[in-house]
Amino acid sequence: MNRFSIKDLENITGIKAHTIRIWEQRYGILQPKRTTTNIRFYDADDLRLALRIALLNNYGFKISRIHEMKPEEMTALIGKIADPTFKLQHQVNELIGHTLELDPYGFEEQVNAFIDKHGLEFTVEKLLFQYLEKVGIMWMMDRIAPAQEHMAANIIFRKIAVAADMIKPSQKKGKQVLLYLPAGEIHDLSLMYVFYLLRKAQQCPVYLGGNTPLEEIETFVSRHHPPYLYTHLTSLSNPNQVIRYLHKLSTALPSDTVAFVSGAILTVTDLPGLPNIRYLSNLTEIRDVITSL
Numbered sequence: 001m002n003r004f005s006i007k008d009l010e011n012i013t014g015i016k017a018h019t020i021r022i023w024e025q026r027y028g029i030l031q032p033k034r035t036t037t038n039i040r041f042y043d044a045d046d047l048r049l050a051l052r053i054a055l056l057n058n059y060g061f062k063i064s065r066i067h068e069m070k071p072e073e074m075t076a077l078i079g080k081i082a083d084p085t086f087k088l089q090h091q092v093n094e095l096i097g098h099t100l101e102l103d104p105y106g107f108e109e110q111v112n113a114f115i116d117k118h119g120l121e122f123t124v125e126k127l128l129f130q131y132l133e134k135v136g137i138m139w140m141m142d143r144i145a146p147a148q149e150h151m152a153a154n155i156i157f158r159k160i161a162v163a164a165d166m167i168k169p170s171q172k173k174g175k176q177v178l179l180y181l182p183a184g185e186i187h188d189l190s191l192m193y194v195f196y197l198l199r200k201a202q203q204c205p206v207y208l209g210g211n212t213p214l215e216e217i218e219t220f221v222s223r224h225h226p227p228y229l230y231t232h233l234t235s236l237s238n239p240n241q242v243i244r245y246l247h248k249l250s251t252a253l254p255s256d257t258v259a260f261v262s263g264a265i266l267t268v269t270d271l272p273g274l275p276n277i278r279y280l281s282n283l284t285e286i287r288d289v290i291t292s293l
Helices: 006-013 017-027 044-056 071-080 084-100 102-118 119-142 148-163 189-200 214-224 238-250 263-269 283-292
Strands: 176-182 205-211 228-232 256-261 278-279
Touching: 006 017, 006 044, 006 119, 044 084, 044 228, 044 256, 071 214, 084 102, 084 119, 084 148, 102 119, 102 148, 119 148, 119 189, 176 189, 176 214, 176 263, 189 205, 189 228, 189 283, 205 214, 238 256, 256 283
Parallel strands: 176 205, 176 228, 228 256, 256 278
Antiparallel strands: none
């Protein structure tokens, strides 16, 4: 775990593999280690260095200058650059470093400082979603350990949950929205953030969380008749599975109950047109729906 191939570095940093090889040969930078069977690999320190190099290189600094810098010189240079996009990407890279080091204290301290300066919503939508996108790439490549991913995800979840808890619940003035993830879905950061947004919009969200069987949804709906549901799909394994689930959900709900469905998995298939299912493709759409209920 946390051994990266040259293709992994390309996927995570955006530096092309052939460029990395040229840098290795010409400047002696990002030199790989080798296993006992002579297979090349890069470790977590190499990835952190590659992220810093990519950041500076994309900002216009030539590799011929970067490779001459000592670590403290590189840190000082990064600290002097005031461009907001550059600083945000650096923050993302630092969070990845804390994750690889299994450093919950450094991770949480950085997130807290960013929230204090920019607020929760900017932190989640601009910093943490970008960070989670990169971690997702590493997860799909099996290059990050469950403990590392869970450490970071639980810190982020707690920040959002605490912020939501500080908002006084609407006393039946808003619309009730049932929030859940289907059976097998456990990654509920997006769900908790939508819960926060609904509370802030003075709606009445009910949070059931992850891994909720459809039978439990039917029980809740039959008893409380919420006008809206929201779910987020990430783990369903293939388009056919997604389509089958959407049909089952549509059939299980009354015709006057609308289920909002989001998730990257929806982009890999032609979605069925179902009368009580509405698809949300991005956070902007989710926000618009919440404010217009």
